[in-house]
Amino acid sequence: MKVLSGIQPTGRFHWGNYFGAIRQYIALQGNEQSFYFIADLHALTSVRDAQALEASTWDAALDLLALGLDPAKATLFRQSDVPEVTELMWLLMTVTQHSLLEKCHSYKDKVAKGISADAGLFTYPVLMAADILLYDSDVVPVGADQIQHLEVTRDIAQRFNAIYGGEFLKLPNARVLEAGAKVPGTDGEKMSKSYGNTIEIFEAEKPLRKKIMSIKTDSTPMDAPKIPETCSVFTLFQLFATPEQQAALADRYRAGGMGYGEAKQAVFDAAMSYFADARTKRTDLATKPSEVEAVLQAGAKRAREKGREVLDRVRSACGLGTRRT
Ligand code: ADP
Ligand code: TRP
Numbered sequence: 001m002k003v004l005s006g007i008q009p010t011g012r013f014h015w016g017n018y019f020g021a022i023r024q025y026i027a028l029q030g031n032e033q034s035f036y037f038i039a040d041l042h043a044l045t046s047v048r049d050a051q052a053l054e055a056s057t058w059d060a061a062l063d064l065l066a067l068g069l070d071p072a073k074a075t076l077f078r079q080s081d082v083p084e085v086t087e088l089m090w091l092l093m094t095v096t097q098h099s100l101l102e103k104c105h106s107y108k109d110k111v112a113k114g115i116s117a118d119a120g121l122f123t124y125p126v127l128m129a130a131d132i133l134l135y136d137s138d139v140v141p142v143g144a145d146q147i148q149h150l151e152v153t154r155d156i157a158q159r160f161n162a163i164y165g166g167e168f169l170k171l172p173n174a175r176v177l178e179a180g181a182k183v184p185g186t187d188g189e190k191m192s193k194s195y196g197n198t199i200e201i202f203e204a205e206k207p208l209r210k211k212i213m214s215i216k217t218d219s220t221p222m223d224a225p226k227i228p229e230t231c232s233v234f235t236l237f238q239l240f241a242t243p244e245q246q247a248a249l250a251d252r253y254r255a256g257g258m259g260y261g262e263a264k265q266a267v268f269d270a271a272m273s274y275f276a277d278a279r280t281k282r283t284d285l286a287t288k289p290s291e292v293e294a295v296l297q298a299g300a301k302r303a304r305e306k307g308r309e310v311l312d313r314v315r316s317a318c319g320l321g322t323r324r325t
Contacts, residue, residue, distance in 0.1 A: 015236070025141060026068045040080045082134070089127050126152075139172065185197025187216050218231075222257070240271050
């Protein structure tokens with residue numbers, strides 16, 4: 001089974017990204033083949049600052065490796081280090097119907113928000129299809145927001161196969177990441193970069209404490225009993241704590257006499273201890289850029305080898321690449 005997924009380097013990863021996606025990618029890395037890439041080409045549809053993109057792509061690599069992505073088990077690479085993907089994208093584009101892309105929520109939502117629709121944003125799902133189809137991927141773990149893009153990918157692959165009369169492209173399946181993992185942000189809404197309510201995984205200790213202390217809570221007085229189920233501080237605590245620790249804090253909520261400040265301190269302590277090893281590892285990796293670069297280069301080499309094989313198959317299906325002698 002070939003597993004593949006990508007994540008955009010559009011800023012530092014936050015708790016929502018970790019519990020909603022990264023943790024689950026890492027759990028799947030023992031598969032026969034797993035490819036994970038940093039989708040820097042996709043990020044170009046929103047990041048237009050060379051230094052910022054370069055820095056967040058690098059940070060993404062350090063973060064993923066520190067969080068447990070193991071280059072001995074999985075292939076990690078930068079999307080832009082595999083030029084085959086953009087070539088495949090063009091070939092796919094020639095069989096992709098405009099109407100299919102017009103239906104995509106990601107595009108429609110951005111346009112509705114007034115973001116100007118350039119061709120990159122519009123054809124974003126075709127690049128994503130190329131990412132997936134280039135490696136004959138079987139399973140693509142994604143968040144629920146990406147299911148439609150997987151359907152588009154299957155649609156494009158089917159159309160290509162039907163037009164050229166063969167099984168040239170393998171149809172992938174989405175593996176929707178565990179539901180219920182909707183991590184709340186500091187304002188109680190879904191944690192997301194676009195809402196400015198994120199808590200970053202590798203945030204330095206002081207600002208981390210400050211962000212946690214700023215989590216919105218209701219105005220139940222200190223002495224009064226509190227309801228853990230509806231409190232985002234408690235929801236966040238659950239991500240990091242054992243069932244026993246969760247039950248103990250829930251009892252304190254219900255008993256009254258505990259202020260939210262104390263619950264927030266518990267979240268801070270639990271998060272610090274949960275990511276302690278990853279933090280140490282990240283600090284260490286940051287001092288070894290050439291080792292990290294070597295991991296990315298080795299990953300790109302493996303990805304390109306597999307990609308070449310599929311691309312050649314697709315090129316010859318369309319009548320490209322044959323030489324007369
Ligand atoms: P953001 O909303 O901050 O821009 P992305 O859209 O780049 O984050 O998300 C990357 C991955 O992280 C997706 O697979 C998404 O499902 C997951 N994710 C993001 N935020 C959350 C959240 N608050 N709860 C659960 N999963 C999340
Ligand atoms: N569009 C995905 C996201 O925003 C990232 C992505 C790009 C991706 N290419 C992919 C995910 C291929 C899975 C497979 O989350």
